[in-house]
Amino acid sequence: MAKFLTLTDKCNLRCAFCYEISPDGAEHTFEAEAASFGPELYAAMHDEGWRDVVITGGEPTIMPTFFEAIAESKRQGYERIIVASNGRRFAYPDFTRRAHQAGLTHANISIFGHDRVIHDGTTKVRGSFEQTSAGIRNLVAAGIDVSCSIVVNRRNVETLEPLMDHIWSLGARRLLVMGLKPFGGAFTERERVFYDFAWGAPFVNAALRHGLARGFEITTMGLPSPPFDVSGTIDDNIRALKYFDYVLKRLNMDVPYCKGHLCDRCFGRQVCAHGADPGQLLICKCKLVTEQTIREAVQAGASTVRQVRDRTDACTGCTTCAPDIKHLIRCEREGRPYDPRDVPLPGATRHGASDATGLTLAGGLREEPAETPEARP
Numbered sequence: 001m002a003k004f005l006t007l008t009d010k011c012n013l014r015c016a017f018c019y020e021i022s023p024d025g026a027e028h029t030f031e032a033e034a035a036s037f038g039p040e041l042y043a044a045m046h047d048e049g050w051r052d053v054v055i056t057g058g059e060p061t062i063m064p065t066f067f068e069a070i071a072e073s074k075r076q077g078y079e080r081i082i083v084a085s086n087g088r089r090f091a092y093p094d095f096t097r098r099a100h101q102a103g104l105t106h107a108n109i110s111i112f113g114h115d116r117v118i119h120d121g122t123t124k125v126r127g128s129f130e131q132t133s134a135g136i137r138n139l140v141a142a143g144i145d146v147s148c149s150i151v152v153n154r155r156n157v158e159t160l161e162p163l164m165d166h167i168w169s170l171g172a173r174r175l176l177v178m179g180l181k182p183f184g185g186a187f188t189e190r191e192r193v194f195y196d197f198a199w200g201a202p203f204v205n206a207a208l209r210h211g212l213a214r215g216f217e218i219t220t221m222g223l224p225s226p227p228f229d230v231s232g233t234i235d236d237n238i239r240a241l242k243y244f245d246y247v248l249k250r251l252n253m254d255v256p257y258c259k260g261h262l263c264d265r266c267f268g269r270q271v272c273a274h275g276a277d278p279g280q281l282l283i284c285k286c287k288l289v290t291e292q293t294i295r296e297a298v299q300a301g302a303s304t305v306r307q308v309r310d311r312t313d314a315c316t317g318c319t320t321c322a323p324d325i326k327h328l329i330r331c332e333r334e335g336r337p338y339d340p341r342d343v344p345l346p347g348a349t350r351h352g353a354s355d356a357t358g359l360t361l362a363g364g365l366r367e368e369p370a371e372t373p374e375a376r377p
């Protein structure tokens, strides 16, 4: 993946399942200073090794700093300059042209229905279907590489095939098909957006076959298999698990508000201390190594991350679970439970890394912190 440059947490839509919408109705107020773009992009490229950048939000195109973010990314030599957007602003041809001229190379546009009833009903903004569709068309016409993101939910699960046909007609050829997360707005509106996987999976599986037959390149995230059949797609569940881990650590609640409501339909339960079976919490998300496996390695004599790595295969992917393993070693030796929240929050630039080849990520094995974080009292 890429360096994430977040311009704001504000948005011009209110999508039903948006996990950025706080269940307690807290306002979105964050706006990044343009002066921070240069140092942040420089550090991500020269200290960590990122070559691509995702300009994101909230909705980044509503910010007056949007074009500055693109231009600064280009000036610093980023190879792929990607925007993650709802696409509405790109309905204006001048806006699209200006973004292209500034250096935008790729766009990841969210679209949730094949018609205005489903899409606008999800985004809660009338006219957004027409704007997003026009935006995708304009981006493709400008020569920008477009991928469309679909969040599979109760509203669209039965009509994913016509949605894919609609996206194809707009000219995009790549799709990111994602499952729901139980946080934020998705939790508040859970009765409207979540669905029974056993009932919905046949629709999703048929749509994936349909999209692949059409010629789409499809990446899937957060669709547990079974019941979902993601064969033929680029399976990026590792990134989905890392993102879950990041969100749960950021929530920093003794008990997540979603516990007991959505655990049976939660893709991230393997990385949630309240969802995983005892000992089965995933510590290393790349290699799917559990807490129990690492505790057994420590019991057998491993006392460093390197020794755990040699015995279990953990921390041989992106290596960013090194702080988690180091803390777990200490917990096992002291005979106490492991709480993921006692480990520092993963950096925003690394929680989304599915392929970290060539990168030097903070928190990785080469940069083990000198001190293990203290346990919560």
Ligand code: SF4
Pocket (backbone or CB within 6 Å): 182, 256, 257, 258, 259, 260, 261, 262, 263, 266, 267, 268, 269, 272, 273, 274, 275, 276
């Ligand atoms: S498994 Fe964890 S994150 Fe998932 S719904 Fe349950 S408490 Fe929430």
